[in-house]
Amino acid sequence: MTTTRPATTPDAPATRPAVPAPRPAPDAPAPTPWxxxxxxxxxxxxxxxxxxxxxxxxxxxxxxxxxxxxxxxxxxxxxxxxxxxxxxxxxxxxxxxxxxxxxxxxxxxxxxxxxxxxxxxxxxxxxxxxxxxxxxxxxxxxxxxAPRHPGAERNTPDGSRSNISRHYDLSNDLFALFLDDTLSYSAAVFRGFPATWDLLAAAQRRKVDRLLDLAGVGAGTRLLEIGTGWGELALRAADRGARVTSLTLSREQRALALERVRAAGLADRVSIELCDYREARGTYDAVVSVEMIEAVGAEFWPVYFRTLDDRLAPGGRAALQAITMPHERMLATRDTFTWIHKYVFPGGLIPSTRAIEETARDHTRLRPVRRDGFGAHYAETLRLWRERFTARADDVEALGFDATFRRLWTFYLAYSEAGFRSGYLDVHQYLFTKEDPAR
Structure with a gap:
C-alpha cells in the first residue's frame, strides 16, 4: 500500500495554541515541543x-x-x-x-x-x-x-478545516501502522467475541455493508458521503454500481483515498472533493456519514442535519454511524474543554441519541426509522488498534513521533476503549428517511 509523507512535523505537539506564541529572540533556545x-x-x-x-x-x-x-x-x-x-x-x-x-x-x-x-x-x-x-x-x-472551548476551535468552515487537519493530517503512515487493510477508523461489527486482528478487516467491511444496505445503495444510486476517511465506504459503494460523491476536509486522507480509487479502477464512479459539508450541492438518492457528527459541534448540528435533508431526494435514505453519550452527561460537559479537545480532537462533541433525534425532528423532514447500538464492538475495535499501536512503537518512533506522543496516543486509545467498556459511550447506526410528498 502506498502512503503519503507526513503533513506536519511529527514530534510537534498534537495541539496548537489558539493564539500563536510570540516569536523567540534569535539567540533564544529552541522551544520545547511539549x-x-x-x-x-x-x-x-x-x-x-x-x-x-x-x-x-x-x-x-x-x-x-x-x-x-x-x-x-x-x-x-x-x-x-x-x-x-x-x-x-x-x-x-x-x-x-x-x-x-x-x-x-x-x-x-x-x-x-x-x-x-x-x-x-x-x-x-x-x-x-x-x-x-x-x-x-x-x-x-x-x-x-472548568476551562471552556477556545473560540478559534468553533466549527465554522475555517475552524473545521483547522480542527480536522490537526488530527487527520498527522500522517497517513501513522494511521496505516495500527489500522487494518481497509484503513477504516471507526467501529467495526464483529460476528462474535473475542475479536482478533485477522478478523478486523472483515468486521470493518461488514460495518460498511450494513450502512450501505440501510441506505439502499445499489447499481445507479447517487450517493453522497460526508466524511471520506481513507475511502473504504466509497470503494464498496462503487463496487455495487453506485455513483459516489465523497466530501472531506483532510488533504492527506483525500490524497490516499484517490490513490485507492484509481488503483481499484473506479475513478469513473467516485469523486472525492476537498469540501465542507455546508458547501455540498446536488441531489442524491442516499447520504451516508460515518462518525462525522462528533466533529460538527452542537452549535452546527442543525446545519448538519439540514444539509442531509437538503441534499437528499424525496423518498431518499440517510444512514449515519454516530458515537453517543448519555444526554445528562452531554449537557453537563458540552461547554467544557477537555484533554481530548486539547490533544486529539479539537472542536469535537459527542452527542446523545436524544440530541440527534430531536435535532433531526426540529430542523428537518428526516425521520429516524431504525437505530442499532453496538458499543461492545467499538471496545474490541479500539483494543485491537491499541495493541497494534503498542506492538509497533518502534515503527511509530521511526516516523519521528517521540515518546510523549506515543504515551499521548496510548492514553487516547485506552481512554476511548474504557468509555465503551464502561457503557459511558455507545455507538449507533441510524437510518433516516425523507418522505416523498408526491405519495
Missing amino acids: PDITTVPRSSRARGAVTAALLRRALRELPLRVRFGDGDGDGEPVGRGGPVLEVRDPDAFHARIGTGGLVGFGESYMAGEWDAPDLVGALTVLAAHAAELVPAPLQRLRGLW
Whole structure:
C-alpha cells in the first residue's frame, strides 16, 4: 500500500495554541515541543492539599487500588480494590489536576507521573463513575472552574478545516501502522467475541455493508458521503454500481483515498472533493456519514442535519454511524474543554441519541426509522488498534513521533476503549428517511 509523507512535523505537539506564541529572540533556545508536559504548573501548597484531599476522598469509594509514591498515612493503597493505579509523583499529579482538572490528569500520564499495569481497566472504573468523581456542589459550579472551548476551535468552515487537519493530517503512515487493510477508523461489527486482528478487516467491511444496505445503495444510486476517511465506504459503494460523491476536509486522507480509487479502477464512479459539508450541492438518492457528527459541534448540528435533508431526494435514505453519550452527561460537559479537545480532537462533541433525534425532528423532514447500538464492538475495535499501536512503537518512533506522543496516543486509545467498556459511550447506526410528498 502506498502512503503519503507526513503533513506536519511529527514530534510537534498534537495541539496548537489558539493564539500563536510570540516569536523567540534569535539567540533564544529552541522551544520545547511539549511545554505543558515538561513543566509542572505552579500550585500553592494549600491548593495541592485541597486537591489531594478531594481526590483521595473520591478514590476511596471506587473499585480501584491507588498507590501514591508518598504513601497514604499508613501506606495502604486508596480505594476498595481492583485495577492498580500507581502515582509516581504525587506532588506533580496533584498540581496538574488542581490547576487543569481532567486535562491535567491526562497530561500527568503523558509526563509519566502515573501509570497503571492495566490502563484500560483503571480508566474503565473512572469512566463508570465519571459523574461521581467531582462533588455535587462543584458540579453545579462547573461553569466557574472548568476551562471552556477556545473560540478559534468553533466549527465554522475555517475552524473545521483547522480542527480536522490537526488530527487527520498527522500522517497517513501513522494511521496505516495500527489500522487494518481497509484503513477504516471507526467501529467495526464483529460476528462474535473475542475479536482478533485477522478478523478486523472483515468486521470493518461488514460495518460498511450494513450502512450501505440501510441506505439502499445499489447499481445507479447517487450517493453522497460526508466524511471520506481513507475511502473504504466509497470503494464498496462503487463496487455495487453506485455513483459516489465523497466530501472531506483532510488533504492527506483525500490524497490516499484517490490513490485507492484509481488503483481499484473506479475513478469513473467516485469523486472525492476537498469540501465542507455546508458547501455540498446536488441531489442524491442516499447520504451516508460515518462518525462525522462528533466533529460538527452542537452549535452546527442543525446545519448538519439540514444539509442531509437538503441534499437528499424525496423518498431518499440517510444512514449515519454516530458515537453517543448519555444526554445528562452531554449537557453537563458540552461547554467544557477537555484533554481530548486539547490533544486529539479539537472542536469535537459527542452527542446523545436524544440530541440527534430531536435535532433531526426540529430542523428537518428526516425521520429516524431504525437505530442499532453496538458499543461492545467499538471496545474490541479500539483494543485491537491499541495493541497494534503498542506492538509497533518502534515503527511509530521511526516516523519521528517521540515518546510523549506515543504515551499521548496510548492514553487516547485506552481512554476511548474504557468509555465503551464502561457503557459511558455507545455507538449507533441510524437510518433516516425523507418522505416523498408526491405519495
